[in-house]
Amino acid sequence: MNDLYAWSAIALIILASTTGDVLLSYSMKRVGDVGELWQQRGIMAVLARVLTTPTFALGLMAMAVAFYSLLFGLSWGNLSLVVPASASLTFVANAVAARIFLHERVGRRRWIAALLVAAGVALMAI
Amino acid sequence: MTFRKYLVLAGITIFSTAGDSLLARGMKEFGGVNVSLHNLPSLLLAILNPWVTAGILLLLAFFTCYISALSWADLTYVLPATSLAYVLVALIGHFRLHEVISPTRWLGIMLIAAGVGFVAAGPSVTPTRHRESSPDVAEMES
Numbered sequence: 698m699n700d701l702y703a704w705s706a707i708a709l710i711i712l713a714s715t716t717g718d719v720l721l722s723y724s725m726k727r728v729g730d731v732g733e734l735w736q737q738r739g740i741m742a743v744l745a746r747v748l749t750t751p752t753f754a755l756g757l758m759a760m761a762v763a764f765y766s767l768l769f770g771l772s773w774g775n776l777s778l779v780v781p782a783s784a785s786l787t788f789v790a791n792a793v794a795a796r797i798f799l800h801e802r803v804g805r806r807r808w809i810a811a812l813l814v815a816a817g818v819a820l821m822a823i
Numbered sequence: 824m825t826f827r828k829y830l831v832l833a834g835i836t837i838f839s840t841a842g843d844s845l846l847a848r849g850m851k852e853f854g855g856v857n858v859s860l861h862n863l864p865s866l867l868l869a870i871l872n873p874w875v876t877a878g879i880l881l882l883l884a885f886f887t888c889y890i891s892a893l894s895w896a897d898l899t900y901v902l903p904a905t906s907l908a909y910v911l912v913a914l915i916g917h918f919r920l921h922e923v924i925s926p927t928r929w930l931g932i933m934l935i936a937a938g939v940g941f942v943a944a945g946p947s948v949t950p951t952r953h954r955e956s957s958p959d960v961a962e963m964e965s
Contacts, residue, residue, distance in 0.1 A: 725893035795898045802949040807899045813938030814906045820931030
């Protein structure tokens with residue numbers, strides 16, 4: 698039973714953190730290159746533009762959900778299951794989501810990288 | 824990719840590693856208090872611990888680097904850079920704290936490093952019609 702709880706927490710972590718990363722990435726692409734914006738209009742313009750992007754706040758909320766799911770997951774399952782499983786599967790989920798929702802060109806190079814990093818993270822945490 | 828952009832990516836790795844370790848050190852010093860929503864006051868007190876404060880400041884620096892990298896690079900380009908933090912933690916543990924790293928973990932380190940190398944050698948951003956053309960876009964199309 699606890700296993701079921703742990704895996705549902707893992708699923709929630711993956712879902713929430715992928716949603717958060719995609720929303721943050723989408724928001725920052727809309728804001729534009731912050732380095733250029735800072736040079737041209739100053740730091741306040743950067744802050745104003747980031748904070749007035751509605752999807753940025755949604756992304757932060759999704760990140761908060763992911764963080765609390767991690768806390769709950771850790772209370773139901775083992776550290777050595779929850780952390781590597783969620784971290785490495787999030788890498789793969791992000792590659793899929795970035796391709797579908799952000800229309801990023803995820804070529805063979807990036808697929809291989811996502812799988813290598815996911816496997817590496819899983820091994821590191823064992 | 825300019826030198827400054829590589830510095831921002833390095834910032835992601837370094838600030839998240841340093842932030843996490845300071846936070847962990849602070850929370851351990853804070854004691855084995857069971858941190859949960861039931862003892863929220865003690866959680867608020869933890870912020871007063873200098874290690875925790877420093878850790879939070881560094882994690883804020885990490886977040887700033889992370890979102891600014893996302894403003895000019897793809898998510899699938901930035902994320903592997905963040906995973907270098909795992910490698911950095913292990914290497915610091917090995918060389919500074921003389922922790923033993925098992926063969927499995929060394930293999931994990933090598934896989935992550937290989938993955939990061941794969942991504943870093945490729946283009947950093949997908950060109951879009953909506954964005955103005957930047958040197959990075961030209962770099963991708965070449």
